[in-house]
Amino acid sequence: MAFIKLNDLEVEVEDGTNVVEAARLHGIEVPHYCYHPGLSRPANCRMCLVEPHVFFPPAGAIVPDRQLATGCTTVLRTAPPNRKLDGKYDFIVYTDSPRVKKAREDILEFLLVHHPLDCPVCDQAGECDLQDFTYRHGHDKSRYLEVKNVPPKKDLGPDVLLYSTRCIVCTRCIRFCQEVSGSNELGLIHRGSHDEIDIPRSHDGMPLQLLDNKLAGNVVDICPVGALISKDFLFKSRPWFMKQEKSVCAGCSVGCNITVEYKEDGVYRLKPRFHEEINQHWMCDDGRLGYGYVNSDDRLQLPMKRVDGEFQPTHWADALTQITEKLSEADAEKVVVIGSAQGTNEDNYVLQQFAHEVLKTEHLGLFGALPGEEHTFPQFTIEADKNPNTAGARKMLSNGTPVLEGEALWKKVSEADIVYLVSGAPERSLEAEEKAVLESVDFLIVQDVLPSEVTALADVVLPGTTFAEKDGTFTNSKGWVQRIRKTVDAPGEARIDWEIIQQLARQLGGEMNYHFAGEISLAISENVSGYAEATHQNIGDSGVKLAE
């Protein structure tokens, strides 16, 4: 630990921390643009200037250094005993001295020289570092009278636009493409005040390579200004009109920490949230842009039953009664219950309880989205398992008996009379043999979120909920149990999955009385091995790692 004098505070920071982070830890803002904790530090924007104090002359007083230093690259370390400042400090630094304040004003004036100041039409307004830092640390006017550069707006790739005029050339986006995605699509063209971010193009502007990699969306997040813009989000909402909730991406088994931004009428965007061991600062575009199905107009909103071969919407009481009648007559040996790797641990635990305690069947299976491809980057991996909770669902469903998967599952289904399949995998298609087996089932109950090849085969369809509409936990492939949180309301009469299951259980005489997902997590922590610590209270914002 280094003992630091930071303004008038005396603080201890870990060796290796830079001044920007040390100040942030103690609630002091050191404005910065080019520095991003997930990237290398070129110290090119000069926004983070701070004033270190040094011995001068060697035997004498401690005075301000002649030069201000960049806080992003000034790293704090324990000094040898004979080098302590004032006999005790490892470092003395001021982030609020008059010299620092003046420097900030000047740097900001330079950064704004060619800036169009078009905040009223800029997507970033409200979450813009240039706007915020100028407001808090800048001049109130510019002395620049000449004509401003107006570099063109550019289309960089499938999801990213560049409003070049707003760019302050911090090069975060370039470094991201070099260091994290390793795809190297971005660079600088021209020189000096004519610098522009661009992809490789021919002289007449034809792209030779697009910003087209599965991590590209991150450059929009890290752009401190409104230069890089997501086409998906462009002009959709002002940031301050959206509510935010911490959650986990449901796109694959990595389990990236995210913030869901939403309004009453739907989810507006997903942004990555820092988790040191899972996704650091990033998420992939499949996950980022994959929320569309939540808002889809096609969502299942009412229970449906098959009447003379056609689906008819019905009400919950009717659908559930029809199911319970069938189930109460059934031979437990011929009932298969299938949980979903898209569902939460809570959904799957309740389903397991329902199967064992009420239906008395041992035939529990696991279903989910079809596997995709694994993609690896220098500092990120997208996993092939496109379900967020395979590990958790498997564990929850296998209370004693192993869970049926793949071949074994379809074999069991082919022998069954009644199958209760909780899917939740958006628009899941069926492989030929899966389809053949499901078609042969006498009475197929499907609980899902969107019409799909699976629901098409059902006798009764129950509308369930997506990750954005419920509370619960997912367990990722590395054993991190993490919270997802309800944001928007489920569409129409769709219901939380475990509530539907509990309702069925009760109608069949089961004794289940959960009121919210946190209660189920308590039951899980008591009854599922390894999950003792994984209650909602313990999990917090960054999850709990299960013992190996």
Added chain:
Amino acid sequence: MSEELIQIQNTFRFTEENQREFDALIGHYPVKEAAMLPTLHLAQKQAGYVSPAVMTYVAALLEVPLMKVKDVVTFYPMFFEEPVGEYVIRVCHTLPCALRDCKGVLAHLKAKLGTDVASETDLGKGTTPDGKFTLMKVECLASCDVAPVIMVNDDLYKNLTPEKVDEILDNL
């Protein structure tokens, strides 16, 4: 690399002689990327300008991302991204030359060649219709003691007057 890029790249390659020159120069550098400038000069000499084919070829040759090459090419004004005239005339317009009337030299050249001055992003503007000359302004050519100066391709001409300019052009 995409199919299209490979196709573009395939439309340029070093002649045998230039390949030999490249093989010799690449040995002078600790890493391939460091040979970017001489390699680009060599390629520009052969192709006349740095086309997308040249950029992709050089990127592959030096094993660097294409954007790095584009970055360098746009940074240095001595690389041309579009065809230029047979003779590229560079008129220095930095202070010492300006004090010694480079404006007059430039005006004379403009009138004589019947063309405008090229800009960095539009070289065509300064190129004569017959493709013989490209006229451009440049920063200091490091010959302030003999201002005003111009360069015609690789040759420097000093202490210029309109008459001397006529002479130079006549002798080309």
